[in-house]
Amino acid sequence: MADFAPESVRPARVAGVRLAVGRTGDVLFALDGICPHAGAVLGDGSVDDGLLLCPVHAYTFDVASGRCDEDPSCHLRSYPVEVRDGVVGVRLGGE
């Protein structure tokens, strides 16, 4: 958790799956890492008050649900995140 500054996101790859992993407030999140709109790397975006901002066309995604208000067809999967012994883990099997 200490590795993630508040309101931050970065690209990650877990078992070959590209993710955007970040923190908003005291909550860690993991979402699909590639923007379904036009393929941007969402981990290169930014986070503000629970929303992940795509770095290319600025669509916003709710970090908890993956919902995109600009285009509901651009919904992202969200994955459970847990911290164990200071290590951040993402469970890919969850919704």
Ligand code: FES
């Ligand atoms: S590539 Fe993400 S909003 Fe267009």
